[in-house]
Amino acid sequence: MAITSGTSSRQGNPAWQWDEIVLACDLLRTHAWRGLRSDDPDVQELSKLLQLGPLHPPEVRGGTFRNPDGVARKTWDIATRHPDYTGRQTKGNKLDRMVLQAFIERPDEMQAAAEAIRIGLKSGALLDLPLVEEEDEHGASAPEGRLLLRQHVAxxxxxxxxxxxxxxxxxxxxxxxxxxxxxxxxxxxxxxxxxxxxxxxxxxxxxxxxxxxxxxxxxxxxxxxxxxxxxxxxxxxxxxxxxxxxxxxxx
Ligand SMILES: [Zn+2]
Ligand SMILES: [Zn+2]
The missing domain is CATH 1.10.30 (DNA Binding (I), subunit A)
Incomplete structure (x- = not known):
């Protein structure tokens, strides 16, 4: 598997949002912040969860949207930015670094946010919530992310x-x-x-x-x-x- 490609937007897929990166970081946390392969069962599970997610409507998704290869690449993009990583960095983006930083500074809060997003996606509670204006006001970078904010407001x-x-x-x-x-x-x-x-x-x-x-x-x-x-x-x-x-x- 190539580990040097950057964000998935080059493949015609929408860029990863804060909530999605929170889930990827939380997966990495349970794997000692090491990049994962696409055949890892945890990567496959996250891929399924992200494909469920309501942040990107079907019409903006490419055929490879959040597939296991893309999720695995993202784990490398994030893992190689971790301060403990000593090898060559892959091409991460600013939002990846912001979420990683939040996990390093406030691990409990970010872990709890990841858990709440995961449960909300699996149960369906986060799937059909209306958008709220505040999402854009904070940018997409509040610890709780867009989906939990929607749930909170609802x-x-x-x-x-x-x-x-x-x-x-x-x-x-x-x-x-x-x-x-x-x-x-x-x-x-x-x-x-x-x-x-x-x-x-x-x-x-x-x-x-x-x-x-x-x-x-x-x-x-x-x-x-x-x-x-x-x-x-x-x-x-x-x-x-x-x-x-x-x-x-x-x-
Ligand atoms: Zn309120
Ligand atoms: Zn008042």
Missing amino acids: RERNPKLRAAKIKSVQDSGGAVACEVCSFDFERTYGPRGAGYIECHHIVPLHVSGPVKTKLADLALICSNCHRMIHRSSPWLTPSDLRDLVNVKHRI
């Missing part, structure tokens, strides 16, 4: 959970207002804003793994604060954002 927008959370706050005598800045949509917008608020899930999927959402994991947050929480990684907790808002007001 979970927060679940109307049943949102209604249950609002009801639980009202039942305990609380106001339907932002937990960070106290913004109350009804107070500002009148009846049109009554009962409106967004839900934020305070535990990212790459930290919790695929667990059932508890109401206690949801915070009521206004649209502005919600956007600021998700704006960059790592996401702020509501109380971090509250501190930030308070500091800003003192200036």
Whole structure:
């Protein structure tokens, strides 16, 4: 097998995205960061998983899309960039190096993200989620990747959970207002804003793994604060954002 070729885009396949490289790095981690051959069962399994993945629609895929040869080449592109590798480097790209760096600096978080992506692809939970705007805002380089971000947002927008959370706050005598800045949509917008608020899930999927959402994991947050929480990684907790808002007001 040739180990010197670069990204698969030359074969007419779309470039590897962050989520895919996370899975490749996690495979390498379990093989002492050594490049693998295309007949390795783990490479074949990853190839199947990536072919399932929803990041690249069928019309942009070439006939060799994420086949075992391509996956094996990717493992070499990444492995030869590892700081412990002393031989000649193959042609890796910037995103490969960024994901590898993230694995070296934050191994637990990246491993958990890989696990959550793998489980989500195998179970089908990640396959049909709508795209979210925030994907492009962070670039594709947040630890959780695009797919877990989509799952996170879908979970927060679940109307049943949102209604249950609002009801639980009202039942305990609380106001339907932002937990960070106290913004109350009804107070500002009148009846049109009554009962409106967004839900934020305070535990990212790459930290919790695929667990059932508890109401206690949801915070009521206004649209502005919600956007600021998700704006960059790592996401702020509501109380971090509250501190930030308070500091800003003192200036
Ligand atoms: Zn707010
Ligand atoms: Zn959120």
